[in-house]
Amino acid sequence: MRSLLGKIIAAGLIFTGLGLLNISAWAHHSTTMFDHATSVTITGEVKEVQWTNPHVAIFIYGTVKDGEAPALWLMEMTSPGNLIRAGGWSRNAVKKGDKVVVNFSPLRSGDKGGALKKITLVDSGKSLTADIRAQERPNLQEEESK
Amino acid sequence: MRLVKVLLLTAIALASLGAQAQTKEIVNPAPTAKDWSDIAKLPDWSGVWNPNITDQDKQAKTNMPPWKPEAAELIQFQLKEEKAGRPTPLFTNCLPEAMPAWMLITHNAMEILFTPGRVTMLGESDGDRLRRIYTDGRPHPDDPDPTFHGHSIGHWEGETLVVDTIGVIPQAWLAISEAAGVPNNGDMHIIERIHLQGKDVLHDDLEVIAPNVLTKPWKTTRIFFRQRARKFDIVEGVCLEGYNKPDKDKYGNDIFVPIQHEVGGNRVPPK
Numbered sequence: 001m002r003s004l005l006g007k008i009i010a011a012g013l014i015f016t017g018l019g020l021l022n023i024s025a026w027a028h029h030s031t032t033m034f035d036h037a038t039s040v041t042i043t044g045e046v047k048e049v050q051w052t053n054p055h056v057a058i059f060i061y062g063t064v065k066d067g068e069a070p071a072l073w074l075m076e077m078t079s080p081g082n083l084i085r086a087g088g089w090s091r092n093a094v095k096k097g098d099k100v101v102v103n104f105s106p107l108r109s110g111d112k113g114g115a116l117k118k119i120t121l122v123d124s125g126k127s128l129t130a131d132i133r134a135q136e137r138p139n140l141q142e143e144e145s146k
Numbered sequence: 147m148r149l150v151k152v153l154l155l156t157a158i159a160l161a162s163l164g165a166q167a168q169t170k171e172i173v174n175p176a177p178t179a180k181d182w183s184d185i186a187k188l189p190d191w192s193g194v195w196n197p198n199i200t201d202q203d204k205q206a207k208t209n210m211p212p213w214k215p216e217a218a219e220l221i222q223f224q225l226k227e228e229k230a231g232r233p234t235p236l237f238t239n240c241l242p243e244a245m246p247a248w249m250l251i252t253h254n255a256m257e258i259l260f261t262p263g264r265v266t267m268l269g270e271s272d273g274d275r276l277r278r279i280y281t282d283g284r285p286h287p288d289d290p291d292p293t294f295h296g297h298s299i300g301h302w303e304g305e306t307l308v309v310d311t312i313g314v315i316p317q318a319w320l321a322i323s324e325a326a327g328v329p330n331n332g333d334m335h336i337i338e339r340i341h342l343q344g345k346d347v348l349h350d351d352l353e354v355i356a357p358n359v360l361t362k363p364w365k366t367t368r369i370f371f372r373q374r375a376r377k378f379d380i381v382e383g384v385c386l387e388g389y390n391k392p393d394k395d396k397y398g399n400d401i402f403v404p405i406q407h408e409v410g411g412n413r414v415p416p417k
Contacts, residue, residue: 028243028253028271029411030233030325050391050413053383054240054271057413074415081255081270081381085196085373108231113415132253136198138346141375 028054031076034105034115040064042073042114046098051091054079058094058116060102075104075116077130085135088128099123174282177262184262189305189342191258194378198369202251206322211354211364217328224326233325238411240385242272244294244318245311246336249350249368251321256370257380265300265307271383279309286312294318296336306341320356331358346372 044062056077063070083089094100099122104114120127137143213221224234237243243252254271263282269275279298290297290313297313314334321327335355343349348370355363390402406414 028237028324029235030228030323032228032231032233032325033410033412035231052387052391054385054388055412072416074413076412079254079271079383081383082253084381085255085378107415111415111417113412133200135196136200136371138371138373140373140378 031105031115033108034076035108036105036115038106039103039117040106040114042102042104044070044073044100046094046096046100047072048096049094051080053081056080056083058102058119060100062100062102071112074113075102075119076113077116078132082132082135083130085140086129086131087134087140088126089130093128094119094121174263181262185260188260188302191260191342191348193346193372193374194255194257194380195348195370195372196255197252198371199253201369202323205366206326209366211320211322212361213328214359214361217359220328221322221326228323228325233410235325235409235411236319236321236327237324238409240272240388242275242294243321245277245296245314246334246352246354247319247321247327248275248277248295249338249352250366251323251327253324254383255373255378255380265309268380269383270380272385275383279307281307286310292316296334303339306339309336309338309340311336311338316358320354320359328359330356333357343369348372 042060042062042064044060046058047061048059050057050059056079058075058077060073060075061070062073064073077083078086080089080091101120101122102114102116103118104116107113116130118127118129210221227234237247242248248269252269252271254269254275256267256269256275259266259268263280265279265281267277267279277295277298279300281300281302283301284299286297286299292313292315294315296311298309298311300307300309302308312335314330314336316332316334317329318334319327320330320334333356337353337355339351341349341351350368350370351365352368353363353365354360387402389404389407391405393401393403395401408414
């Protein structure tokens with residue numbers, strides 16, 4: 001008789017197979033596919049903002065290391081509601097064409113993606129965080145008004 | 147005389163039929179002005195409630211449910227996978243996190259509404275995340291249709307709302323994180339004591355009785371904190387929107403087009 005674990009692994013393999021065919025949906029997921037112990041910086045231009053639930057994404061064309069050819073990178077974030085509460089975000093806070101510097105945790109797979117930690121708009125110097133845990137206190141508006 | 151007797155018997159028969167019909171059809175009475183004014187005496191749970199995720203993370207390490215051996219084996223496998231950067235995609239299909247996982251591991255905000263005979267929890271996610279807790283004194287149905295959030299009845303003990311939930315679908319995860327959990331496999335019973343702990347912190351003291359995956363009931367307290375700033379009001383959160391992105395069709399109409407995702411739940415990154 002197959003163990004529960006065996007069945008789960010088998011189901012997981014089937015699920016992974018389906019995923020490769022791009023049938024998978026997505027929602028509230030763990031982010032350990034990103035290496036949170038590593039911080040990388042990309043400098044470049046915003047190509048597209050997808051301000052959608054459950055996760056906002058920003059595509060950036062830019063350079064990670066000096067001397068490297070610029071490339072398109074995908075930055076993943078939390079939901080629009082959580083970003084608004086994390087501070088300073090709105091649908092139009094970051095727009096296509098903005099020059100930006102982004103700190104992010106890279107994908108472990110080596111693909112050109114990461115979990116955005118901080119984005120700085122070059123023209124205004126304004127910085128925004130995407131850290132969902134940065135908002136874990138009541139009455140944030142009272143802190144802001146001080 | 148005989149006619150009177152017949153009429154009397156007919157009337158009794160009709161009355162008894164009526165009584166039978168009444169026991170079959172329970173009607174929810176319209177709320178009275180007193181019902182509405184009594185709501186003002188309840189504690190103030192208005193505002194937007196966000197989960198304390200740091201505490202969720204901590205309890206995933208310090209407050210492990212008393213799993214049965216097969217469930218414990220699966221959880222340990224999932225924890226290793228998550229640590230290795232391959233998190234198990236428990237909640238990547240856009241179905242509701244369901245009970246009790248919504249209360250246990252959500253990263254999203256909720257609001258709580260009081261109306262006569264009801265407490266309603268509305269979550270900022272999944273498009274249809276909603277708990278109806280009946281406080282009108284009704285019992286559970288004998289055989290409730292299983293649902294993601296189950297059948298909940300509640301009553302107030304002072305400033306504490308005591309909620310009893312059964313009828314949750316067996317597929318609903320009993321989850322300790324977004325990447326570690328086991329389906330409850332049926333017959334689950336959840337008892338909650340929800341109360342303010344200080345001015346702007348809400349505690350949900352849960353007792354989860356899940357005899358098919360746990361050796362004994364499991365207790366945990368989940369913490370939510372309040373925001374009142376209007377800019378933090380709950381927004382729409384339709385999970386399936388993430389399947390798609392806005393585009394134009396060949397006629398110039400605004401449409402959604404599907405976008406690709408990886409199994410872990412992220413969009414497919416550039417190679």
